[in-house]
Amino acid sequence: MVEPSSVLAGAALRRLRRREGLTQAAMAERLDISPSYLNLLERNRRPLSARLMVALAERFDFDPRELRHDELVGGVDGLRRRLADERFADLAIDREDIVEWLSAAPQAAIAFARVFDAGGEDAAEPTTSPALEVRREIERWRNHFADLDRAAEELADELRLSNADLFAALSNRLREDHQLSVRIVPGEVIPGLIRRLDLHARQLQLSEMLPPHSRTFQLAIQLAQTEARDQLAALADGADFSSDQARELYRRHLAGYFAAAVMMPYGRFLRACEATGYDFAVLERRFGVGFEQLAHRLTTLQRVGQRGLPFFMVRTDRAGQFSKRYVGASEADFLDGQGSCPLWKLHHAFEAGGRMLVQQVEMARLDGVESRWVTFARAVERGSANQDQPGDFVIGLGIASNLAGTLAASRGLALNDGKAAPIGPGCVRCPREQCLQRSLAPTGRILHFERHVSAATPFPLEPPIAG
Incomplete structure (x- = not known):
């Protein structure tokens, strides 16, 4: 239970006001208080009253539990225990300093507590990120x-x-x-x-x-x-x-x-996919969606008795970083890595002027398994809150080559002529030895240099041990 009479909520009020994009005067008007009183609240010169807490909840969808930051660190005593470490002995931090820190910058206090509790410096490199857990x-x-x-x-x-x-x-x-x-x-x-x-x-x-x-x-x-x-x-x-x-x-x-x-309701959307040969342009117009929305939806068509084709989807930026990876039922396990292959046309789509780039690729892995895929890539500009910094990404779709023959977007592509672009799942996991684009040696392989010759590849490798 939050006791309003004892709560100093300056930091929380500032964050809320900035989130809403309001000046102190505008927010004060919404709360029926004076701007000077709001200023005192934000500077922790006045505690938050019960009336104001109710007003915040009603007018800004504010959760009062956000005020109990001290519970997350064990309160003042919890911070004092951590700051009693010998590494801080020369700083002479007293209780009043801690009270002021917790009330003025609670998020910073929580961050310090997390790093300290996780073991100091090593905590800066979390083993599991929220995004990875969600994926x-x-x-x-x-x-x-x-x-x-x-x-x-x-x-x-x-x-x-x-x-x-x-x-x-x-x-x-x-x-x-x-x-x-x-x-x-x-x-x-x-x-x-x-x-x-x-x-x-x-x-x-x-x-x-x-x-x-x-x-x-x-x-x-x-x-x-x-x-x-x-x-x-x-x-x-x-x-x-x-x-x-x-x-x-x-x-x-x-x-x-x-x-x-x-x-894109499941039944109607799947019927449209099958009737048009998964024609991306037609589906975008028929359902009033963007290519990224369409690509994501195509990875979800797995209703029992009404399954669609198993696509995978990725979203990448100009640095080659994947910010979205949806494998769906495609079993495209080569996407689970930190890098990608520069020979994949996916990365060339930024310069394609919005055209769809279609490519058949042969994926190689260190375990010797190879697989063939047909991929489709197109640059998109996502809606942005900042007119000067629009989101600039490439959306990629892929499907196993043996399933791509009926797709409208792959018509004219010779799927059965044995030709496919050789790519890999990022250099450290790619076994292709003669690739001139290689930037790192593959994991587990030994480099082999000869003083009197210079290989075309920057990472000449010892032959793999037979066995």
């Missing part, structure tokens, strides 16, 4: 959540009856069932954000920088968080995560999954 959980489900899919399909059918325009239907649903109006606002109204729920004004605000398909997606996410809240919570709480950050990241993925399933 493992998604893979455990093979990125198909049957109950969510069916609920989204039922909702999509209801919405279709009310209005064929999905954006309009979603807007009506939010207004009539949840008393939320939808407003497209200039970027400066919600700086740094693409969507904001203003509970005080009962308004869902979307940045004008979002393209139409992203606006629809954001409305569907809001509906997921409202109408599918219990299903999202059950899935998130049922996962074995080590942190709340991983659980919230997973919940966000599930909300996006539900939103995509509303925009």
Whole structure:
């Protein structure tokens, strides 16, 4: 139980105000207090009253539990115990210093406690990140959540009856069932954000920088968080995560999954895929989605008795870093690494002017297993809250070569002529010895240099031991 009369909430109030993009004067007006009083609250010169705590919860969707940062570190005594370590003996930190630190910068105090408890310097390199934990959980489900899919399909059918325009239907649903109006606002109204729920004004605000398909997606996410809240919570709480950050990241993925399933309802979408030969351009237009949304949805078609083709999907930036990897049912295990192959056309799509690059590749691995895939890659520009820094990515789709013959996008590609681009899963896991693009030697192989010759490859290798 939070005791309002004893809570100094300056840091929490500042974070909330910045998140909402408000000045002190604007936030004070929303709370019916003076700007000078809010200034005192933010500087921890006044404790938070019960009335203000209620006002924060009602007008900003603020969770009072966020104020109990001291519980996460054991309070002042918990920090004193850690700071009693001999490494800090010369700093003469007293109790008043700790009280001020915990009230003025609680997040920094929590960060210090985590690093200290995990063993100091080594804690800066976590063995498991929230993103990795979430990816493992998604893979455990093979990125198909049957109950969510069916609920989204039922909702999509209801919405279709009310209005064929999905954006309009979603807007009506939010207004009539949840008393939320939808407003497209200039970027400066919600700086740094693409969507904001203003509970005080009962308004869902979307940045004008979002393209139409992203606006629809954001409305569907809001509906997921409202109408599918219990299903999202059950899935998130049922996962074995080590942190709340991983659980919230997973919940966000599930909300996006539900939103995509509303925009591309399973039955209708699969029938359209099969009728068009998975023609990406036609599917984008028919369902009013972007290529990234389409690619993600294609990895989820695994309903029992109604399975689609097993695609994998990746999203990469110009540095070659994968920020999304969905394997689905494709068994594309070569994506599970820190690097990728520069010979893969996926990385050339940034310069292709929005054209789709199609390539048949032969993937080699250190264990000697080779596999063939047809991959499709296209650059996309994602909606951004910052007009000067749009998201610049390439989306890649892939499918086993023996399944690609019927795809509209692979027509004209000679799949049976024995030719495929030789690539690998990143240099440290690639056995190809004569690759001129190699930047690192493969794991477990010995380098072999001769003084009187110079090999074309920078990493000449000893022949593998037969056996």
